[in-house]
Amino acid sequence: MKESGLKLFLHAGENLRYDNEEVIDAYLFGASRIGHGINLFRFPKLMEKFREKGIAVETAPISNYRLGYVSDLRLHPAQIYLKYGIPVVICSDDGLFLSREPLTDDFYAVILSWNLGVAEIKELCRNAIDYAGLPQDETEALLAKWEKDWNDFVMNFKE
Numbered sequence: 001m002k003e004s005g006l007k008l009f010l011h012a013g014e015n016l017r018y019d020n021e022e023v024i025d026a027y028l029f030g031a032s033r034i035g036h037g038i039n040l041f042r043f044p045k046l047m048e049k050f051r052e053k054g055i056a057v058e059t060a061p062i063s064n065y066r067l068g069y070v071s072d073l074r075l076h077p078a079q080i081y082l083k084y085g086i087p088v089v090i091c092s093d094d095g096l097f098l099s100r101e102p103l104t105d106d107f108y109a110v111i112l113s114w115n116l117g118v119a120e121i122k123e124l125c126r127n128a129i130d131y132a133g134l135p136q137d138e139t140e141a142l143l144a145k146w147e148k149d150w151n152d153f154v155m156n157f158k159e
Contacts, residue, residue, distance in 0.1 A: 007133045009058075011035035014069060018042070033058060033089070033131050038069050040086075041077040047084060056087040056131035061113070062106050063093030073113035082120065087127045122150060 008029065012022035014036035026034045027046060034040075037057035040047055050057065059078040061070075070076045082088045090110055092103050111121060129142050 007032040009033045009035065009133065013037040013039040014064075015039060016069065027055070031055060033133070036060065036064070036069075037081070038064060038077060041080055047081070047086060050081075051085045054087055056089050056127060057081050058089040058091050058131075060091050060093035060106065061110050065109075073109055076110075076113065079110075079114040082114075082123070087131055088124060089127045089131050090124050091128075118154070125150070 008031045012026035012031070012034045013020065015022065015038070020039050023034060023037055023040045023043060024046060027049060032054075033056040035058050037059065040050065040057060049055070057078060059076070061073055061076055061078070064070050064076065065073055078088050090103070090106050092106050107121075107124070110116065110124070114120075116124075125146070126143070129139060129146055132139070132142075134142065
């Protein structure tokens with residue numbers, strides 16, 4: 001995969017079984033981003049590897065709640081990953097099933113449930129671009145545009 005420049009995204013760790021080890025498999029296969037990763041918190045040494053290697057964990061908080069993987073969004077393990085320095089990407093699981101504006105709803109739920117500040121919200125937004133799997137030049141161009149838009153947005157609140 002590395003020779004081709006492709007990034008491996010795997011769905012892993014979305015399971016209610018305590019002994020589920022899919023996140024270990026995803027790491028061993030060389031994933032650069034894993035979908036859900038609910039069970040990652042059960043493996044502290046693996047969390048350290050995710051942080052060191054910058055492996056992103058994508059999370060769909062509303063879906064995780066509705067499907068019963070978390071009973072309270074305030075206790076969602078992805079906020080642990082975010083505070084620990086593991087890149088977190090907020091996403092929606094199934095927009096047609098869950099909501100008309102799924103990503104907005106997921107961000108809103110996370111901001112309130114995790115008591116996030118502006119710096120953490122900015123980090124989550126940047127992670128969505130950094131870990132989208134785009135070629136480097138496209139990532140850089142998109143980040144530059146996004147940074148300008150973000151700064152304009154923030155400046156509107158200072159006036």
